[in-house]
Amino acid sequence: MPGFICPVCGDALELIGKSYKCSSNHCYDISRSGYVNLLLSQKSGNHGDDKLMVNARRDFLDKGYYNALRDKITDTVTKFASDGCTVLDAGCGECYYTSHFTESLKQSGINSEVLAVDISKNALAAAKSRSKDIKKAVASIFHLPVADTSCDIVVNVFAPFCREEFDRVLKKGGVYIQIIPLENHLWELKEAVYDIPYKNEVHKYEIEGFELAKCSEIHKTIKLSSCEDIKNLFMMTPYYYKTSEKDFNKLSSFDSLRVSTEFAVLAFRKK
Numbered sequence: 001m002p003g004f005i006c007p008v009c010g011d012a013l014e015l016i017g018k019s020y021k022c023s024s025n026h027c028y029d030i031s032r033s034g035y036v037n038l039l040l041s042q043k044s045g046n047h048g049d050d051k052l053m054v055n056a057r058r059d060f061l062d063k064g065y066y067n068a069l070r071d072k073i074t075d076t077v078t079k080f081a082s083d084g085c086t087v088l089d090a091g092c093g094e095c096y097y098t099s100h101f102t103e104s105l106k107q108s109g110i111n112s113e114v115l116a117v118d119i120s121k122n123a124l125a126a127a128k129s130r131s132k133d134i135k136k137a138v139a140s141i142f143h144l145p146v147a148d149t150s151c152d153i154v155v156n157v158f159a160p161f162c163r164e165e166f167d168r169v170l171k172k173g174g175v176y177i178q179i180i181p182l183e184n185h186l187w188e189l190k191e192a193v194y195d196i197p198y199k200n201e202v203h204k205y206e207i208e209g210f211e212l213a214k215c216s217e218i219h220k221t222i223k224l225s226s227c228e229d230i231k232n233l234f235m236m237t238p239y240y241y242k243t244s245e246k247d248f249n250k251l252s253s254f255d256s257l258r259v260s261t262e263f264a265v266l267a268f269r270k271k
């Protein structure tokens, strides 16, 4: 089954002991945390989500608040998977959803290769305990370390979108599964922080070169039962980057909050 390719020469990487090697002898060691760094700009430090954000997401997700979404993603991946398939989670974070669908594929007797890529070393280090069956690499969604037409399924849960790369790596007839927030997602959380909150903009469910094969929406109110959970949820969102400390600290006055969650789980088939 196809796996990662060398970011320097593009040849297939073979796992030899604790290193990946290509035919030109470019070598990439697997870190103690279980991932391989295939990012070419190794020197430019840390990218993507920092430790604080990763820990906030891990603690929040582990409390089960997003179980409905997790189960829908797992069902969708399992529905489109077939024996011998390669599944890539692009922007996998700490592999919360990845590990669940990997386990489901295994339980369903579907032999598969699951690859996971994220630009954040912190996220992949936190993924260590999730599953041993996932091959994890630090890499960018905008330069995926997998060969052309090598993937049957690409999954993207709230991560950056790169149509060209997803199109390149998917086989014809392969499926791109995308999770997006809908209009009122986290409305009450935004109301708690901003004087004038805005609804999310939702684009048409269309991607050039793909056709919509399945669409499910989840609308669910969750009750956050501590200030820590409320802050952790906010830190998982892109708003966190853009919000002042003063506004973020408004959340300190809450010890519980009912919040609307709304997602679309979309499966697009490559034409």
Ligand SMILES: C[S@@+](CC[C@H](N)C(=O)[O-])C[C@H]1O[C@@H](n2cnc3c(N)ncnc32)[C@H](O)[C@@H]1O
Binding pocket: 047, 048, 049, 057, 090, 091, 092, 093, 094, 095, 096, 097, 117, 118, 119, 120, 123, 139, 140, 141, 142, 156, 157, 158, 159, 160, 236
């Ligand atoms: C909102 S998080 C979602 C993580 C995971 N899919 C989940 O839902 O638990 C977005 C993730 O995308 C990663 N990311 C951001 N830019 C990226 C890029 N250019 N290439 C790969 N990953 C990226 C971040 O490090 C982060 O882990």
Ligand SMILES: [Zn+2]
Binding pocket: 006, 007, 008, 009, 010, 011, 022, 023, 024, 025, 026
């Ligand atoms: Zn090479």
